[in-house]
Amino acid sequence: MLDGANTAWMMTSTALVLFMTIPGLSLFYGGLVRGKNVLSVLMQCFALTCLISILWVLVGYSLAFDDQGYGFIGGLSKVLMQGVGEDVLWGGIPESAFALFQMTFAIITPALIIGGFAERMRFSAVLIFSALWLLLVYVPICHWVWGGGWLGQLGLMDFAGGTVVHITAGTAAIVAALVLGNRRGFPEQAMMPHNMTLTIAGAGMLWVGWFGFNGGSALAANGDAAMAMFVTHTSAAAGAFTWMMCEWIRFGKPSALGAVTGMVAGLGTITPASGFVGPGGALVIGISAGTVCFLATNFLKRTMRIDDSLDVFPVHGVGGILGTLLTAVFASNALGLLSGQLDIAIGSQLGIQAIGVAATLGYTAVVTFVLLKLVDALVGNRVAEEEEVEGLDITQHNERGYDL
Numbered sequence: 001m002l003d004g005a006n007t008a009w010m011m012t013s014t015a016l017v018l019f020m021t022i023p024g025l026s027l028f029y030g031g032l033v034r035g036k037n038v039l040s041v042l043m044q045c046f047a048l049t050c051l052i053s054i055l056w057v058l059v060g061y062s063l064a065f066d067d068q069g070y071g072f073i074g075g076l077s078k079v080l081m082q083g084v085g086e087d088v089l090w091g092g093i094p095e096s097a098f099a100l101f102q103m104t105f106a107i108i109t110p111a112l113i114i115g116g117f118a119e120r121m122r123f124s125a126v127l128i129f130s131a132l133w134l135l136l137v138y139v140p141i142c143h144w145v146w147g148g149g150w151l152g153q154l155g156l157m158d159f160a161g162g163t164v165v166h167i168t169a170g171t172a173a174i175v176a177a178l179v180l181g182n183r184r185g186f187p188e189q190a191m192m193p194h195n196m197t198l199t200i201a202g203a204g205m206l207w208v209g210w211f212g213f214n215g216g217s218a219l220a221a222n223g224d225a226a227m228a229m230f231v232t233h234t235s236a237a238a239g240a241f242t243w244m245m246c247e248w249i250r251f252g253k254p255s256a257l258g259a260v261t262g263m264v265a266g267l268g269t270i271t272p273a274s275g276f277v278g279p280g281g282a283l284v285i286g287i288s289a290g291t292v293c294f295l296a297t298n299f300l301k302r303t304m305r306i307d308d309s310l311d312v313f314p315v316h317g318v319g320g321i322l323g324t325l326l327t328a329v330f331a332s333n334a335l336g337l338l339s340g341q342l343d344i345a346i347g348s349q350l351g352i353q354a355i356g357v358a359a360t361l362g363y364t365a366v367v368t369f370v371l372l373k374l375v376d377a378l379v380g381n382r383v384a385e386e387e388e389v390e391g392l393d394i395t396q397h398n399e400r401g402y403d404l
Helices: 003-032 035-065 095-117 123-146 152-154 162-180 196-218 223-251 257-271 281-303 312-330 346-380 387-388 392-397
Strands: none
Touching: 003 035, 003 095, 003 196, 003 257, 035 095, 035 123, 035 392, 095 123, 095 162, 095 312, 123 152, 123 162, 123 346, 123 392, 152 346, 162 196, 162 257, 162 312, 162 346, 196 223, 196 257, 223 257, 223 281, 257 281, 257 312, 281 312, 387 392
């Protein structure tokens, strides 16, 4: 039967997750790029919200959640939302509410990838790549984990998207950064965020929206949702504070950029574990996220000199991997104050989690590489050098983010 309380919570969570992309991620990313490219990032996030929504209605939802598939991808019985009527339920909530909630996850995942190629990719290439990537990467992996596919059947624990969202987005971002190459002048030329006020405002929206992201994944207004929100907040706070301390020790001063980046690392890392762990485990996960993702970011930028423009892989990719593996540890109810909610064998579950990480990372990397090469042959991935110098706001959209 329809549960009104659960339905109301899912509709609220859906709004919160959409709020994460527009305006949350838009402002977060927009402030991090240079002033000549701020509008291009906002436009990419906004346009992808529209594009992915259309594709999800047409075929994405069916391929992800139709259980008439073959373990790898779903069937076509729900194309154009066929059969998803007002009276059709998914558990105790309308299936339309479930489908819309999942749509917001499908929207934010390609939007996260923007940070890997920011300031240098053609707008037409962004749209074509993102459409193909949704259908050929996100949708199959979503089905593997949440739609009745082989990883879900294997027993992979991913409450809200460590593999489906964060590992896929992070992996795709670093592959895109490698295929497109570094921005002109990187790493010799400093490319500082042009407006940290925008970034911190967007970060606050992401933090609040993440309550819907993780809490809504319980699909009910119950204790699981409440605990998921509790541990989400705990990990975000621990991740932000830890990153700030690492930066203070390493460079002598804490920065606002470091604090908000650590917050996102804490949020991404707790995501797969959020429905299974307790506050003690969440605290450890957040501290681990702040430390490990800080080290990964510095290694990628300073040692490897890879221009993942907005640190998508070291924050979301590494955070997603770390969180997915730590889920097997802190979900166990045998750890005293750090115990989670489940009676599981940590060793065997850790093996399952590792299989999920490896399969998600490997599949995403290969298909993303092929798609980028295909899009490059069709329209060209990267803007011309003079266009990059002038900025994407003018060259791609004939507008400016600011007119001062």
